[in-house]
Amino acid sequence: MARAEENCGPAVVAPVADATGARVNGYTPVFESCARGHEMRLATRRMAVDGDDLLLTVDPQSLETSLERAACWRCAATTDAEQAETRFIKAVRPPADPDRPPALVNAGLIHGKGEGAYVTGDLCPSQKPLDRAFIEEVAAQGPGTPLTLAVSGGWIAHHAADFAWLQEKRRSGALDIVWANHSYTHPYVPGLKNGQNYLLRPGVDLDAEIFETEKLLIAHGESPSVFFRFPGLVSDRTLLEKVSERHLVALGADSWLALGPPPRAGSIVLVHPNGNEPGGLQIFSRLLKSERMPKPFRAITEAP
Template identity: 45%
Template sequence: MMKQLIFVGLFLVCALLSNGQVSFANLENYRTEWLILRENNNSLVGIRSFTTNTVKYYLTVDPTTLQTRIVGDRSVSVLYNDAAQVTKSLSGSVYESCFSLVRKTENNLQDAGLNFRLPKEAGINLTIDLCPSHKPLDRAIFEDLLAAFKGIDRSLPLAVSVSGKWMLNHAADLAWLKSLDAKGVKITWVNHTYDHVFTSNPLTSNFLLSKNTNLGYEVLENEKLMLKNGLLPSVFFRCPGLVSDRRIIEQLLSYGLIAVGSDAWLAKGQQAKNGSIVLIHGNGNEEVGVQDFIRLLRTKSQAIKTKHWTLYSLSEGLDQESH
Protein backbone atom coordinates (compact mmCIF):
# COMPACT_ATOMS: atom_id res chain seq x y z
CA MET A 1 0.00 0.00 0.00
CA MET A 2 2.82 2.38 0.92
CA LYS A 3 4.58 1.69 -2.40
CA GLN A 4 1.36 2.46 -4.25
CA LEU A 5 1.00 5.78 -2.43
CA ILE A 6 4.60 6.70 -3.21
CA PHE A 7 4.07 5.83 -6.88
CA VAL A 8 0.90 7.92 -7.05
CA GLY A 9 2.67 10.80 -5.34
CA LEU A 10 5.57 10.68 -7.79
CA PHE A 11 3.14 10.50 -10.71
CA LEU A 12 1.29 13.59 -9.52
CA VAL A 13 4.52 15.53 -9.01
CA CYS A 14 5.70 14.62 -12.52
CA ALA A 15 2.36 15.67 -13.99
CA LEU A 16 2.45 18.98 -12.16
CA LEU A 17 6.03 19.63 -13.26
CA SER A 18 5.10 18.92 -16.87
CA ASN A 19 2.23 21.39 -16.73
CA GLY A 20 4.20 24.06 -14.91
CA GLN A 21 1.84 23.99 -11.93
CA VAL A 22 4.63 23.77 -9.35
CA SER A 23 5.95 27.10 -8.07
CA PHE A 24 9.69 27.21 -7.45
CA ALA A 25 9.70 29.99 -4.87
CA ASN A 26 13.20 29.18 -3.59
CA LEU A 27 14.81 28.93 -7.01
CA GLU A 28 18.61 29.33 -6.99
CA ASN A 29 21.64 28.84 -9.25
CA TYR A 30 19.67 29.51 -12.43
CA ARG A 31 21.90 29.07 -15.47
CA THR A 32 21.85 28.35 -19.18
CA GLU A 33 22.69 24.86 -20.42
CA TRP A 34 23.07 23.10 -23.75
CA LEU A 35 22.88 19.40 -22.98
CA ILE A 36 21.44 16.18 -24.33
CA LEU A 37 19.74 14.38 -21.48
CA ARG A 38 18.58 10.78 -21.48
CA GLU A 39 15.25 9.93 -19.86
CA ASN A 40 14.52 6.22 -20.24
CA ASN A 41 14.81 5.78 -24.03
CA ASN A 42 14.07 9.40 -24.90
CA SER A 43 16.44 12.28 -25.55
CA LEU A 44 15.72 15.76 -24.20
CA VAL A 45 17.60 19.01 -24.64
CA GLY A 46 18.53 20.65 -21.36
CA ILE A 47 18.50 24.44 -21.82
CA ARG A 48 18.45 25.59 -18.15
CA SER A 49 19.33 24.20 -14.76
CA PHE A 50 18.51 25.41 -11.27
CA THR A 51 18.20 24.21 -7.72
CA THR A 52 15.46 24.55 -5.17
CA ASN A 53 15.71 23.16 -1.64
CA THR A 54 19.04 21.56 -2.69
CA VAL A 55 17.36 19.55 -5.49
CA LYS A 56 18.62 20.14 -9.03
CA TYR A 57 16.22 20.49 -11.95
CA TYR A 58 16.49 20.98 -15.70
CA LEU A 59 14.23 22.93 -18.04
CA THR A 60 14.11 20.64 -21.07
CA VAL A 61 12.87 20.71 -24.65
CA ASP A 62 11.58 17.72 -26.59
CA PRO A 63 13.38 18.17 -29.95
CA THR A 64 10.46 16.61 -31.85
CA THR A 65 7.40 18.19 -30.23
CA LEU A 66 9.10 21.36 -28.88
CA GLN A 67 7.28 20.82 -25.58
CA THR A 68 9.15 21.94 -22.47
CA ARG A 69 9.24 20.11 -19.15
CA ILE A 70 10.92 20.43 -15.79
CA VAL A 71 12.75 17.24 -14.84
CA GLY A 72 14.74 16.38 -11.75
CA ASP A 73 18.38 15.49 -12.31
CA ARG A 74 17.84 12.09 -10.68
CA SER A 75 15.43 11.05 -13.45
CA VAL A 76 17.85 11.80 -16.29
CA SER A 77 21.47 11.26 -17.24
CA VAL A 78 23.70 13.60 -19.23
CA LEU A 79 24.45 12.06 -22.63
CA TYR A 80 26.30 15.00 -24.20
CA ASN A 81 27.54 18.23 -22.66
CA ASP A 82 29.84 19.35 -25.46
CA ALA A 83 28.06 22.16 -27.36
CA ALA A 84 29.20 21.00 -30.79
CA GLN A 85 28.16 17.41 -30.08
CA VAL A 86 24.77 18.54 -28.77
CA THR A 87 24.13 20.61 -31.89
CA LYS A 88 25.27 17.75 -34.14
CA SER A 89 22.96 15.28 -32.40
CA LEU A 90 19.99 17.58 -33.09
CA SER A 91 20.58 17.54 -36.85
CA GLY A 92 17.33 16.80 -38.69
CA SER A 93 15.13 17.39 -35.65
CA VAL A 94 12.19 19.79 -35.66
CA TYR A 95 14.00 21.87 -33.04
CA GLU A 96 17.12 22.25 -35.19
CA SER A 97 15.02 23.03 -38.27
CA CYS A 98 13.31 25.86 -36.38
CA PHE A 99 16.71 27.45 -35.86
CA SER A 100 17.17 27.45 -39.65
CA LEU A 101 13.71 28.94 -40.17
CA VAL A 102 14.39 31.73 -37.69
CA ARG A 103 17.74 32.57 -39.28
CA LYS A 104 16.02 33.26 -42.61
CA THR A 105 14.52 36.43 -41.14
CA GLU A 106 17.08 37.33 -38.46
CA ASN A 107 18.12 40.52 -40.25
CA ASN A 108 14.59 41.95 -40.04
CA LEU A 109 14.18 45.03 -37.88
CA GLN A 110 10.63 43.90 -37.14
CA ASP A 111 8.93 40.53 -37.23
CA ALA A 112 11.95 38.24 -37.24
CA GLY A 113 11.44 34.58 -36.40
CA LEU A 114 8.32 32.54 -37.05
CA ASN A 115 6.20 35.04 -38.97
CA PHE A 116 4.34 32.87 -41.46
CA ARG A 117 1.18 30.79 -41.52
CA LEU A 118 1.34 27.36 -39.89
CA PRO A 119 -0.26 24.94 -40.20
CA LYS A 120 -2.01 26.16 -43.33
CA GLU A 121 -5.39 24.77 -42.32
CA ALA A 122 -8.68 26.27 -41.16
CA GLY A 123 -7.88 28.08 -37.94
CA ILE A 124 -5.28 30.32 -36.34
CA ASN A 125 -2.41 30.37 -33.85
CA LEU A 126 -3.56 32.90 -31.26
CA THR A 127 -0.87 34.83 -29.39
CA ILE A 128 -1.83 37.30 -26.67
CA ASP A 129 0.82 39.73 -25.44
CA LEU A 130 0.90 41.02 -21.88
CA CYS A 131 3.20 44.03 -21.93
CA PRO A 132 3.51 46.10 -18.72
CA SER A 133 0.28 48.01 -18.08
CA HIS A 134 -1.60 49.58 -15.20
CA LYS A 135 -4.87 48.38 -16.72
CA PRO A 136 -6.49 45.04 -15.82
CA LEU A 137 -6.34 41.95 -18.00
CA ASP A 138 -8.86 42.01 -20.84
CA ARG A 139 -10.69 38.87 -19.71
CA ALA A 140 -13.29 39.21 -22.45
CA ILE A 141 -10.83 37.63 -24.89
CA PHE A 142 -10.77 34.40 -22.94
CA GLU A 143 -14.42 34.45 -21.91
CA ASP A 144 -15.56 34.93 -25.51
CA LEU A 145 -13.25 32.12 -26.65
CA LEU A 146 -14.69 29.73 -24.09
CA ALA A 147 -18.23 30.72 -25.09
CA ALA A 148 -17.50 30.29 -28.81
CA PHE A 149 -16.04 26.80 -28.39
CA LYS A 150 -18.35 25.61 -25.58
CA GLY A 151 -19.35 21.99 -26.14
CA ILE A 152 -17.18 21.77 -29.27
CA ASP A 153 -13.52 21.61 -28.28
CA ARG A 154 -12.45 20.41 -24.85
CA SER A 155 -8.98 21.85 -25.30
CA LEU A 156 -8.22 25.37 -26.52
CA PRO A 157 -4.51 25.99 -27.18
CA LEU A 158 -3.21 29.54 -27.25
CA ALA A 159 -0.01 31.39 -26.41
CA VAL A 160 0.36 34.14 -23.83
CA SER A 161 3.51 36.28 -24.06
CA VAL A 162 4.06 37.50 -20.54
CA SER A 163 6.44 40.21 -19.31
CA GLY A 164 7.93 40.34 -15.84
CA LYS A 165 6.61 43.79 -15.02
CA TRP A 166 3.10 42.65 -15.95
CA MET A 167 3.34 39.61 -13.65
CA LEU A 168 4.59 41.70 -10.75
CA ASN A 169 1.61 44.05 -10.96
CA HIS A 170 -1.19 41.65 -11.86
CA ALA A 171 -1.13 38.77 -9.38
CA ALA A 172 -4.92 38.31 -9.39
CA ASP A 173 -5.13 38.36 -13.18
CA LEU A 174 -2.28 35.86 -13.43
CA ALA A 175 -4.00 33.53 -10.97
CA TRP A 176 -7.18 33.81 -13.05
CA LEU A 177 -5.29 32.91 -16.22
CA LYS A 178 -3.78 29.86 -14.53
CA SER A 179 -7.25 28.77 -13.40
CA LEU A 180 -8.39 28.57 -17.04
CA ASP A 181 -6.46 25.31 -17.41
CA ALA A 182 -9.30 23.54 -15.60
CA LYS A 183 -11.69 24.89 -18.25
CA GLY A 184 -9.63 23.52 -21.11
CA VAL A 185 -7.59 26.60 -22.02
CA LYS A 186 -4.08 25.26 -22.61
CA ILE A 187 -1.66 28.16 -22.43
CA THR A 188 1.81 28.10 -23.94
CA TRP A 189 3.70 30.62 -21.82
CA VAL A 190 6.01 32.73 -23.99
CA ASN A 191 8.84 34.86 -22.60
CA HIS A 192 8.22 38.55 -23.35
CA THR A 193 11.22 39.92 -21.36
CA TYR A 194 11.35 41.12 -17.79
CA ASP A 195 11.31 44.90 -18.25
CA HIS A 196 9.85 45.26 -21.77
CA VAL A 197 11.76 48.51 -22.31
CA PHE A 198 9.90 51.01 -24.51
CA THR A 199 10.83 54.62 -25.31
CA SER A 200 9.91 57.26 -27.87
CA ASN A 201 13.07 56.50 -29.85
CA PRO A 202 13.03 55.15 -33.42
CA LEU A 203 12.79 51.36 -33.68
CA THR A 204 16.52 51.08 -34.36
CA SER A 205 17.19 52.23 -30.77
CA ASN A 206 14.01 51.07 -29.06
CA PHE A 207 12.71 47.98 -27.24
CA LEU A 208 15.50 45.36 -27.09
CA LEU A 209 17.66 47.64 -29.23
CA SER A 210 17.57 50.34 -26.55
CA LYS A 211 20.95 51.44 -25.22
CA ASN A 212 22.37 49.36 -22.35
CA THR A 213 19.73 46.61 -22.66
CA ASN A 214 21.03 43.37 -21.16
CA LEU A 215 19.28 40.60 -23.10
CA GLY A 216 20.55 37.87 -20.79
CA TYR A 217 18.95 39.63 -17.83
CA GLU A 218 15.69 40.24 -19.71
CA VAL A 219 15.41 36.57 -20.71
CA LEU A 220 16.61 34.76 -17.61
CA GLU A 221 15.05 37.00 -14.95
CA ASN A 222 11.70 36.64 -16.65
CA GLU A 223 12.04 32.86 -16.82
CA LYS A 224 12.88 32.76 -13.13
CA LEU A 225 9.84 34.89 -12.32
CA MET A 226 7.66 32.64 -14.48
CA LEU A 227 8.87 29.55 -12.61
CA LYS A 228 8.36 31.22 -9.24
CA ASN A 229 4.76 31.91 -10.29
CA GLY A 230 4.11 28.34 -11.41
CA LEU A 231 4.39 29.01 -15.15
CA LEU A 232 6.27 26.65 -17.45
CA PRO A 233 8.47 28.67 -19.84
CA SER A 234 8.08 27.47 -23.41
CA VAL A 235 10.76 27.32 -26.08
CA PHE A 236 9.23 30.41 -27.72
CA PHE A 237 10.15 34.08 -27.27
CA ARG A 238 8.24 37.19 -28.32
CA CYS A 239 10.40 40.28 -28.87
CA PRO A 240 8.75 43.45 -27.51
CA GLY A 241 7.39 45.45 -30.43
CA LEU A 242 8.53 42.52 -32.60
CA VAL A 243 11.79 44.52 -32.83
CA SER A 244 15.20 42.84 -33.00
CA ASP A 245 18.33 42.48 -35.09
CA ARG A 246 20.65 39.65 -36.05
CA ARG A 247 22.62 39.92 -32.80
CA ILE A 248 19.46 39.61 -30.71
CA ILE A 249 18.13 36.62 -32.66
CA GLU A 250 21.47 34.80 -32.51
CA GLN A 251 21.68 35.38 -28.76
CA LEU A 252 18.14 34.04 -28.33
CA LEU A 253 19.11 30.95 -30.32
CA SER A 254 22.13 30.50 -28.07
CA TYR A 255 19.63 30.34 -25.19
CA GLY A 256 17.67 27.70 -27.13
CA LEU A 257 14.76 30.08 -27.79
CA ILE A 258 12.72 30.48 -30.97
CA ALA A 259 11.54 34.01 -31.78
CA VAL A 260 7.87 34.28 -32.74
CA GLY A 261 6.65 37.12 -34.95
CA SER A 262 3.21 37.53 -36.48
CA ASP A 263 1.65 37.73 -39.91
CA ALA A 264 -1.63 39.09 -38.48
CA TRP A 265 -1.26 41.88 -35.91
CA LEU A 266 -4.95 42.72 -35.90
CA ALA A 267 -4.67 46.24 -34.48
CA LYS A 268 -2.42 47.15 -37.42
CA GLY A 269 -5.08 46.10 -39.91
CA GLN A 270 -3.41 42.82 -40.86
CA GLN A 271 -5.99 40.16 -41.71
CA ALA A 272 -6.02 36.69 -40.16
CA LYS A 273 -5.86 33.85 -42.66
CA ASN A 274 -5.79 30.10 -42.24
CA GLY A 275 -2.77 29.21 -40.13
CA SER A 276 -1.96 32.83 -39.25
CA ILE A 277 0.02 33.68 -36.14
CA VAL A 278 -2.43 36.25 -34.80
CA LEU A 279 -1.23 38.93 -32.39
CA ILE A 280 -3.46 40.85 -30.00
CA HIS A 281 -2.71 42.55 -26.69
CA GLY A 282 -4.64 41.48 -23.61
CA ASN A 283 -3.17 44.08 -21.26
CA GLY A 284 -5.98 46.61 -21.71
CA ASN A 285 -4.01 48.87 -24.05
CA GLU A 286 -5.23 47.65 -27.43
CA GLU A 287 -9.01 47.72 -27.59
CA VAL A 288 -9.01 47.84 -31.40
CA GLY A 289 -7.17 44.53 -31.69
CA VAL A 290 -9.37 42.87 -29.08
CA GLN A 291 -12.56 43.98 -30.80
CA ASP A 292 -11.19 42.83 -34.17
CA PHE A 293 -10.54 39.41 -32.66
CA ILE A 294 -14.01 39.17 -31.12
CA ARG A 295 -15.50 40.08 -34.51
CA LEU A 296 -13.35 37.38 -36.10
CA LEU A 297 -14.76 34.85 -33.64
CA ARG A 298 -18.30 35.88 -34.53
CA THR A 299 -17.69 35.59 -38.28
CA LYS A 300 -16.31 32.09 -37.71
CA SER A 301 -19.10 30.95 -35.38
CA GLN A 302 -20.71 28.58 -37.87
CA ALA A 303 -17.36 27.13 -38.93
CA ILE A 304 -16.49 26.62 -35.25
CA LYS A 305 -19.75 24.76 -34.64
CA THR A 306 -19.08 22.43 -37.58
CA LYS A 307 -15.43 22.00 -36.52
CA HIS A 308 -14.12 23.66 -39.68
CA TRP A 309 -12.21 26.38 -37.80
CA THR A 310 -10.14 25.99 -34.66
CA LEU A 311 -7.13 27.11 -32.63
CA TYR A 312 -3.68 25.62 -33.03
CA SER A 313 -0.67 25.58 -30.74
CA LEU A 314 2.50 27.26 -32.00
CA SER A 315 4.35 23.97 -32.39
CA GLU A 316 1.75 22.48 -34.74
CA GLY A 317 2.78 22.49 -38.37
CA LEU A 318 6.44 23.17 -37.69
CA ASP A 319 7.35 19.58 -38.48
CA GLN A 320 5.93 20.07 -41.99
CA GLU A 321 7.56 23.49 -42.40
CA SER A 322 10.93 22.12 -41.39
CA HIS A 323 11.13 19.59 -44.20
Protein backbone atom coordinates in the same frame (compact mmCIF):
# COMPACT_ATOMS: atom_id res chain seq x y z
CA MET B 1 7.98 21.35 -3.97
CA ALA B 2 5.04 19.05 -4.62
CA ARG B 3 6.25 15.59 -5.69
CA ALA B 4 4.51 13.24 -8.10
CA GLU B 5 3.71 9.77 -6.79
CA GLU B 6 6.32 8.34 -9.13
CA ASN B 7 9.68 9.52 -7.81
CA CYS B 8 10.96 10.31 -11.30
CA GLY B 9 7.79 11.84 -12.70
CA PRO B 10 7.83 15.44 -13.95
CA ALA B 11 8.75 17.96 -11.29
CA VAL B 12 5.81 20.02 -10.06
CA VAL B 13 6.65 23.35 -8.46
CA ALA B 14 3.81 24.21 -6.09
CA PRO B 15 2.43 27.68 -6.93
CA VAL B 16 3.09 30.38 -4.37
CA ALA B 17 1.03 33.55 -4.65
CA ASP B 18 3.82 35.99 -3.78
CA ALA B 19 6.64 34.04 -5.44
CA THR B 20 9.58 35.89 -6.96
CA GLY B 21 12.42 34.76 -9.15
CA ALA B 22 14.56 34.48 -6.03
CA ARG B 23 12.85 31.13 -5.41
CA VAL B 24 14.88 29.78 -8.35
CA ASN B 25 18.61 29.47 -7.66
CA GLY B 26 21.64 28.77 -9.80
CA TYR B 27 19.74 29.37 -13.02
CA THR B 28 22.13 28.38 -15.81
CA PRO B 29 21.73 28.00 -19.58
CA VAL B 30 22.92 24.61 -20.83
CA PHE B 31 22.42 22.40 -23.84
CA GLU B 32 22.42 18.75 -22.92
CA SER B 33 21.04 15.53 -24.35
CA CYS B 34 19.25 13.67 -21.57
CA ALA B 35 18.02 10.08 -21.46
CA ARG B 36 15.84 8.08 -19.09
CA GLY B 37 15.11 4.57 -20.29
CA HIS B 38 13.68 4.98 -23.79
CA GLU B 39 12.81 8.66 -23.22
CA MET B 40 14.95 11.48 -24.56
CA ARG B 41 14.88 15.22 -23.85
CA LEU B 42 17.09 18.20 -24.50
CA ALA B 43 17.86 20.27 -21.41
CA THR B 44 18.26 24.02 -21.93
CA ARG B 45 18.44 25.25 -18.30
CA ARG B 46 19.62 23.92 -14.93
CA MET B 47 18.45 25.29 -11.58
CA ALA B 48 17.49 24.54 -8.00
CA VAL B 49 13.99 25.22 -6.68
CA ASP B 50 13.16 24.71 -3.00
CA GLY B 51 16.35 22.65 -2.70
CA ASP B 52 15.63 20.31 -5.63
CA ASP B 53 17.95 20.23 -8.66
CA LEU B 54 15.81 20.61 -11.79
CA LEU B 55 16.13 20.75 -15.55
CA LEU B 56 14.04 22.74 -18.00
CA THR B 57 13.69 20.30 -20.88
CA VAL B 58 12.17 20.29 -24.33
CA ASP B 59 10.93 17.34 -26.34
CA PRO B 60 13.02 17.69 -29.53
CA GLN B 61 10.11 16.64 -31.75
CA SER B 62 6.94 18.03 -30.11
CA LEU B 63 8.66 21.22 -28.78
CA GLU B 64 6.77 20.82 -25.49
CA THR B 65 8.70 21.82 -22.37
CA SER B 66 8.70 20.33 -18.89
CA LEU B 67 10.53 20.65 -15.59
CA GLU B 68 12.32 17.43 -14.66
CA ARG B 69 14.33 16.25 -11.68
CA ALA B 70 17.99 16.27 -12.68
CA ALA B 71 18.75 13.12 -10.67
CA CYS B 72 16.34 11.11 -12.84
CA TRP B 73 18.14 11.75 -16.13
CA ARG B 74 21.54 10.90 -17.61
CA CYS B 75 22.70 14.04 -19.41
CA ALA B 76 25.70 14.95 -21.53
CA ALA B 77 26.60 18.19 -23.27
CA THR B 78 25.49 18.38 -26.90
CA THR B 79 25.60 20.92 -29.73
CA ASP B 80 23.25 22.43 -32.27
CA ALA B 81 25.16 20.56 -34.99
CA GLU B 82 24.60 17.23 -33.25
CA GLN B 83 20.88 17.98 -32.90
CA ALA B 84 20.52 19.61 -36.33
CA GLU B 85 17.98 17.07 -37.59
CA THR B 86 15.61 17.51 -34.66
CA ARG B 87 12.50 19.57 -35.18
CA PHE B 88 13.60 21.73 -32.25
CA ILE B 89 16.87 22.93 -33.75
CA LYS B 90 15.22 23.39 -37.14
CA ALA B 91 12.80 25.77 -35.39
CA VAL B 92 15.52 27.55 -33.40
CA ARG B 93 17.75 27.93 -36.46
CA PRO B 94 15.51 27.86 -39.54
CA PRO B 95 17.18 27.99 -42.95
CA ALA B 96 17.46 31.42 -44.52
CA ASP B 97 14.54 32.33 -46.76
CA PRO B 98 15.89 33.98 -49.95
CA ASP B 99 12.50 35.60 -50.55
CA ARG B 100 12.46 37.21 -47.10
CA PRO B 101 15.51 39.34 -46.26
CA PRO B 102 16.34 39.95 -42.57
CA ALA B 103 13.96 42.51 -41.09
CA LEU B 104 14.27 44.92 -38.18
CA VAL B 105 10.59 44.40 -37.41
CA ASN B 106 8.83 41.02 -37.26
CA ALA B 107 11.72 38.64 -37.76
CA GLY B 108 11.45 34.97 -36.87
CA LEU B 109 8.43 32.68 -37.11
CA ILE B 110 5.55 34.75 -38.51
CA HIS B 111 3.32 32.13 -40.16
CA GLY B 112 2.44 28.60 -39.15
CA LYS B 113 1.86 25.36 -40.96
CA GLY B 114 -1.55 24.12 -42.02
CA GLU B 115 -5.08 25.37 -41.54
CA GLY B 116 -6.63 27.33 -38.69
CA ALA B 117 -4.99 30.10 -36.67
CA TYR B 118 -2.39 30.41 -33.95
CA VAL B 119 -3.87 32.91 -31.48
CA THR B 120 -1.30 34.80 -29.42
CA GLY B 121 -1.76 37.56 -26.86
CA ASP B 122 0.98 39.86 -25.58
CA LEU B 123 1.02 40.79 -21.90
CA CYS B 124 3.39 43.74 -21.88
CA PRO B 125 3.75 45.68 -18.61
CA SER B 126 0.54 47.65 -18.11
CA GLN B 127 -1.32 49.51 -15.38
CA LYS B 128 -4.61 48.22 -16.76
CA PRO B 129 -6.23 44.90 -15.80
CA LEU B 130 -6.26 41.80 -17.96
CA ASP B 131 -9.09 41.77 -20.50
CA ARG B 132 -10.74 38.64 -19.14
CA ALA B 133 -13.57 38.86 -21.67
CA PHE B 134 -11.11 38.06 -24.46
CA ILE B 135 -9.76 35.08 -22.53
CA GLU B 136 -13.31 33.81 -21.96
CA GLU B 137 -14.09 34.27 -25.64
CA VAL B 138 -11.18 32.01 -26.57
CA ALA B 139 -12.10 29.47 -23.86
CA ALA B 140 -15.67 29.37 -25.21
CA GLN B 141 -14.33 27.60 -28.31
CA GLY B 142 -14.15 24.41 -26.26
CA PRO B 143 -12.17 22.71 -23.47
CA GLY B 144 -8.42 22.80 -23.98
CA THR B 145 -8.48 25.49 -26.66
CA PRO B 146 -4.85 26.48 -27.38
CA LEU B 147 -3.76 30.02 -26.52
CA THR B 148 -0.25 31.42 -26.49
CA LEU B 149 0.41 34.25 -24.05
CA ALA B 150 3.65 36.15 -24.54
CA VAL B 151 4.12 37.37 -21.00
CA SER B 152 6.56 39.89 -19.59
CA GLY B 153 7.94 39.40 -16.11
CA GLY B 154 6.92 42.95 -15.27
CA TRP B 155 3.30 42.13 -16.06
CA ILE B 156 3.30 39.04 -13.82
CA ALA B 157 4.92 40.98 -10.97
CA HIS B 158 2.14 43.60 -10.96
CA HIS B 159 -0.90 41.49 -11.90
CA ALA B 160 -0.89 38.68 -9.35
CA ALA B 161 -4.65 38.13 -9.32
CA ASP B 162 -4.96 38.15 -13.11
CA PHE B 163 -2.03 35.77 -13.50
CA ALA B 164 -3.47 33.39 -10.89
CA TRP B 165 -6.79 33.50 -12.77
CA LEU B 166 -5.01 32.53 -16.00
CA GLN B 167 -3.21 29.72 -14.21
CA GLU B 168 -6.53 28.34 -13.03
CA LYS B 169 -7.84 28.44 -16.60
CA ARG B 170 -4.86 26.30 -17.61
CA ARG B 171 -5.03 23.90 -14.66
CA SER B 172 -8.76 23.35 -15.09
CA GLY B 173 -8.33 22.42 -18.75
CA ALA B 174 -10.44 25.34 -19.96
CA LEU B 175 -7.44 26.53 -21.97
CA ASP B 176 -4.17 25.00 -23.11
CA ILE B 177 -1.92 27.97 -22.38
CA VAL B 178 1.64 28.13 -23.66
CA TRP B 179 3.77 30.79 -21.97
CA ALA B 180 6.02 32.59 -24.44
CA ASN B 181 8.68 34.94 -23.12
CA HIS B 182 8.15 38.66 -23.83
CA SER B 183 11.20 39.93 -21.87
CA TYR B 184 11.04 41.18 -18.27
CA THR B 185 10.96 44.97 -18.51
CA HIS B 186 9.81 45.38 -22.15
CA PRO B 187 11.92 48.53 -22.57
CA TYR B 188 10.29 51.24 -24.68
CA VAL B 189 10.72 55.00 -25.03
CA PRO B 190 7.95 56.81 -26.96
CA GLY B 191 9.21 58.68 -30.00
CA LEU B 192 12.49 56.83 -30.43
CA LYS B 193 13.17 55.08 -33.70
CA ASN B 194 12.98 51.29 -33.64
CA GLY B 195 16.73 50.95 -34.17
CA GLN B 196 17.40 52.59 -30.80
CA ASN B 197 14.33 51.34 -28.95
CA TYR B 198 12.97 48.23 -27.21
CA LEU B 199 15.68 45.61 -26.62
CA LEU B 200 18.01 47.63 -28.88
CA ARG B 201 18.26 50.30 -26.18
CA PRO B 202 21.86 50.79 -24.98
CA GLY B 203 22.64 48.86 -21.83
CA VAL B 204 19.85 46.28 -22.14
CA ASP B 205 20.92 42.91 -20.70
CA LEU B 206 19.18 40.38 -22.96
CA ASP B 207 20.04 37.40 -20.75
CA ALA B 208 18.50 39.13 -17.74
CA GLU B 209 15.39 39.98 -19.77
CA ILE B 210 15.04 36.34 -20.80
CA PHE B 211 16.05 34.52 -17.63
CA GLU B 212 14.26 36.68 -15.07
CA THR B 213 10.96 36.07 -16.83
CA GLU B 214 11.65 32.33 -17.05
CA LYS B 215 12.56 32.21 -13.36
CA LEU B 216 9.39 34.04 -12.38
CA LEU B 217 7.22 31.65 -14.39
CA ILE B 218 8.93 28.67 -12.76
CA ALA B 219 8.59 30.22 -9.29
CA HIS B 220 4.84 30.34 -9.92
CA GLY B 221 4.73 26.69 -10.96
CA GLU B 222 4.71 27.16 -14.74
CA SER B 223 7.01 25.84 -17.48
CA PRO B 224 8.41 28.45 -19.88
CA SER B 225 8.02 27.48 -23.52
CA VAL B 226 10.70 27.64 -26.22
CA PHE B 227 9.17 30.77 -27.77
CA PHE B 228 10.41 34.35 -27.36
CA ARG B 229 8.58 37.37 -28.73
CA PHE B 230 10.58 40.57 -29.07
CA PRO B 231 8.94 43.68 -27.58
CA GLY B 232 7.46 45.67 -30.44
CA LEU B 233 8.53 42.73 -32.67
CA VAL B 234 11.78 44.72 -33.02
CA SER B 235 15.17 42.99 -33.23
CA ASP B 236 18.35 42.84 -35.29
CA ARG B 237 20.78 40.13 -36.39
CA THR B 238 22.68 40.25 -33.09
CA LEU B 239 19.55 39.88 -30.97
CA LEU B 240 18.26 37.07 -33.15
CA GLU B 241 21.53 35.19 -32.81
CA LYS B 242 21.57 35.64 -29.03
CA VAL B 243 18.02 34.32 -28.75
CA SER B 244 19.01 31.31 -30.86
CA GLU B 245 22.05 30.74 -28.64
CA ARG B 246 19.67 30.52 -25.67
CA HIS B 247 17.68 27.90 -27.62
CA LEU B 248 14.56 29.99 -28.08
CA VAL B 249 12.39 30.35 -31.17
CA ALA B 250 11.80 33.97 -32.21
CA LEU B 251 8.04 34.43 -32.55
CA GLY B 252 6.58 37.10 -34.80
CA ALA B 253 3.09 37.44 -36.32
CA ASP B 254 1.63 37.94 -39.77
CA SER B 255 -1.70 39.26 -38.46
CA TRP B 256 -1.35 41.93 -35.76
CA LEU B 257 -5.07 42.65 -35.75
CA ALA B 258 -4.87 46.27 -34.61
CA LEU B 259 -2.49 47.05 -37.48
CA GLY B 260 -3.58 44.54 -40.17
CA PRO B 261 -3.59 42.48 -42.32
CA PRO B 262 -6.51 40.14 -41.58
CA PRO B 263 -5.73 36.51 -40.71
CA ARG B 264 -5.63 33.67 -43.20
CA ALA B 265 -5.05 29.94 -42.90
CA GLY B 266 -1.95 29.40 -40.79
CA SER B 267 -1.76 32.97 -39.51
CA ILE B 268 -0.07 33.76 -36.24
CA VAL B 269 -2.58 36.25 -34.84
CA LEU B 270 -1.42 38.95 -32.40
CA VAL B 271 -3.59 40.87 -29.94
CA HIS B 272 -2.91 42.64 -26.63
CA PRO B 273 -5.23 41.54 -23.80
CA ASN B 274 -3.26 43.68 -21.31
CA GLY B 275 -5.71 46.56 -21.63
CA ASN B 276 -3.52 48.67 -23.89
CA GLU B 277 -4.98 47.80 -27.29
CA PRO B 278 -8.75 47.23 -27.11
CA GLY B 279 -9.15 47.84 -30.84
CA GLY B 280 -7.41 44.58 -31.71
CA LEU B 281 -9.66 42.65 -29.33
CA GLN B 282 -12.74 44.19 -30.92
CA ILE B 283 -11.53 43.10 -34.35
CA PHE B 284 -10.88 39.60 -32.99
CA SER B 285 -14.41 39.41 -31.61
CA ARG B 286 -15.95 40.61 -34.89
CA LEU B 287 -13.94 38.11 -36.94
CA LEU B 288 -14.90 35.31 -34.59
CA LYS B 289 -18.61 36.13 -34.65
CA SER B 290 -18.65 36.53 -38.43
CA GLU B 291 -16.77 33.22 -38.83
CA ARG B 292 -13.94 34.96 -40.66
CA MET B 293 -11.36 33.89 -38.09
CA PRO B 294 -9.61 30.75 -39.41
CA LYS B 295 -10.43 27.63 -37.41
CA PRO B 296 -9.45 25.60 -35.52
CA PHE B 297 -7.25 27.45 -33.06
CA ARG B 298 -3.98 25.56 -32.91
CA ALA B 299 -1.09 25.15 -30.48
CA ILE B 300 1.92 27.29 -31.30
CA THR B 301 4.14 24.21 -30.97
CA GLU B 302 2.58 23.00 -34.24
CA ALA B 303 3.54 26.16 -36.15
CA PRO B 304 7.27 25.71 -36.99
